Amino acid sequence: MSAASPILSVDAVSLSFGGLKALSGVTFDVAPNSITAVIGPNGAGKTSLFNCVSGFYTPQQGAIRFEGADITRTHPPHRAKIGLARTFQNIALFRGMTVLDNIKLGRHAHMRTNLLDALLYWGRAQREEMALRAEIEEKVIDFLEINHIRNQPVASLAYGLRKRVELARALAMRPKVLMLDEPVAGMNREETEDMARFILDVKEEWGVTILMVEHDMGMVMDISDHVVVLNFGTVIARGKPAEVTQNPDVIRAYLGGTDIEALQRRIQGREAA
Amino acid sequence: MRIGTLKESYAADEALFDTRTQKAWLGLFFLALLVFPFTAGEYWLYIACLVAIHVISTTGLNILTGFTGLVSLGQAAFMGVGAYTVAVLEARLGTPTLVNLLAAGFVTAAVGALVGLPSLRVKGLYLAMATIAASFILHFIFANWTSVTQGVSGINVPPASVLGFEMARPVQLYWLILPIAVLMVLGAANLFRTRIGRAFIAIRDRDISAEVLGIPLLRYKLMSFALSSFYAGVAGGLWAYFFRVVTPESFPFVYSIFFLAAVIVGGMGTILGGILGAVFMTLVPEVLKLGVGLLSPVLPDAVAILSPVRTIVFGALIVGFLVFEPHGLAEIWRRTRRFFHLWPFKT
């Protein structure tokens, strides 16, 4: 891991639902301008972890720090505003809006138009909207190659495109840390490769830190700098991708396994799809 | 036939009315609105004023229910708050008409925000219940806060007057009500070009993810309640100037259902829908009256069944549109327009 102080740190976070411990004492750091992957079997608590970081759940114990500040008890909109953006495992686009409006929505927290401005659509409201439109067109829509669908309602889009629009919306949030919950789940090979390229570009060109949950091991191995493995709500391993896949605990957790060789191959993604 | 439009710039693309044909039609429409009072008779002016009042209130409810997804069955009661505000100010203090209308809007907005408070904890259906409760509580207040509302006997409202012109008849009130309606509808249309409108729609479509994306839910839900009630309040205020007497019975629960029906029939979540719905629903009883008038020679007690038939038609329209055309008249309108644009090609 890099020596720079972490941009995001999760410190001994525990979360339970009634009797079920979804997360227990989860601790890890995310270095600035890196790609950190959180992996683990189904139900390991990955999405719950994301929800704690973005503020949808409040952990019973532990702390979450963003750029050194404790944000454990702040409201989700506040976190969005300070630069935590995310996508969702079950795509959460707004069905009643066009692609363009969905993306624009991402900028909400950074805009200042108030109700009166909005009703009059004069001065600030108009200026802000125009600037937003121009910026989104140039930076986000062109970048993600979704020009052709900008005016379509999201309900009419294919699955892969929806995921891309979600990414676009998250980018419009001017993220410092971008959290992606299974960005390539359900995508074919080609779409997966596109997405991997976009993620790398976002990191390199935009200087955004990425935290992602992903089951596609091939992709995790290819693009991540750091991997955190969750199982039953606890961190069982962390390190460079190559280190993690050698870890016997990880192999066992993933595959309950006996045939270590075959399992290792699978983890390394050679059998994927 | 016309296919496709070339977008010059983002500003043109974001305009409310973007094609030249649209602008031409709009100009024609406004012209018609200007000429209308000089050609129409008293009855049609009466209808026009009523329609305009209903357009304001329906557009308000559409902001809350159609765009923000918070069903309200209190719109009529909110109008009542506006009407009483105007009545009290006009009859007791004699303050200027426009000031009274503005006051009606703000007082009602405050009441609306108060009613929206349970959205702190609940949403959807539970919130709809809160608005039902609120409308009965408000009704109680209208009837029993005698020192202000004069109880069941109600308040007589002096005529409106703007810049020294007294407005008592529909032909005069038209010039007060219609411009206000146009402005308020335009305001609503503008709203949905900005971040605030988008936030409302996001809350309707999926509020919990909206929150994670940076939208403070409570603030925006209350804002939607307040704004919607502001519209109701102004509409109620105009109603008071229009009918000149305000009683607790002026704003019954079925009137709230009327507005909900208007939003559904017109098309939830489109500005055009609010307008079409209000026009349609206001004309329905008039058409029914006409029908009853025609029937009365054959059917002696036709007049007696007018009110129940109206109730049935309102209900049936709600059900019918929700089941068969959930996007309402606005969608039918859109389809028709599309058909003619692309004609003679098949859609």
Added chain:
Amino acid sequence: MDFDWLFFAEVTLAALGNSALLALTGLAFVLIYKATRVVNLAIGEMLMVGAYLFFSFTAGLGLPPWGAILLAVVGGALLGATIERAVIRPMLGEAAISVFMVTIGVGSVLIGLTEIIWGAEPTALPDFMGKAPIFIGDAYVSRKVVIGFSVAAAVIAVFLLAFRFWRGGIALRATASDQAAAYSCGINVPAVFSLAWMFAGAAAAGAGILVGAVGGIAPTMGVFGLSALVVVIVGGLDSIAGALIGGVLVGLLEAWCGTYLGGEYKMLATFGLLMLVLLVRPYGLFGTVEIERL
């Protein structure tokens, strides 16, 4: 001035009669909600139609009361099934709020039809319960109230037993707890939906007859349904126990406020309670808290 305890006891006993009817209506409501997740705002109007059917069968056709009750209850069940089949089922999969608005429309249609068929004027139901007053201790209670209470209580008991032991009732509960699972167990889910609406319609019609017997019938008696709605919100939309306890609470509250503050305060108290519950304990006393996941 001394507090008149006897009077208070009489008011309270009378209130319990009303409570039982509220609970029964609430039960009908919960039944539909549990099985189909539909919040049925037309429950009050279904109740009203039941009362009017009874009125037609006795006063109109001259049937004996028990026959008329039976027919009215069957009529209520049919009405429930018709509504479900005609307008609720096509809405399957639509947003809950849309279905809710559909039921508002249905209620409006029912009111209009009732006014056309039976007229808008309030009427009294023919007396079929006798008039001799009943005394519990020193307290006088109207016979109608006692009968209303007993019948409602008995019907509620029958319902509860049916849920527990009868096959249809069990299918209903299974559907309520997990629709997809019920499907895969071979339960005919649409049939269960119909069943729930039929039972609710029957219960509402029964409640309507009792409400009408006590207070007379009118096309506006559907507002009783609004009180019942408050009952289920106080108790929790999906809780049968909640409907029963909520019924008692609201019944008592309405009676006490109505008596000691004045009739116009009844509604105020009911809806004030509703607002309070929504603010303080939104899912009612026993309702399941809805959890949403991202």
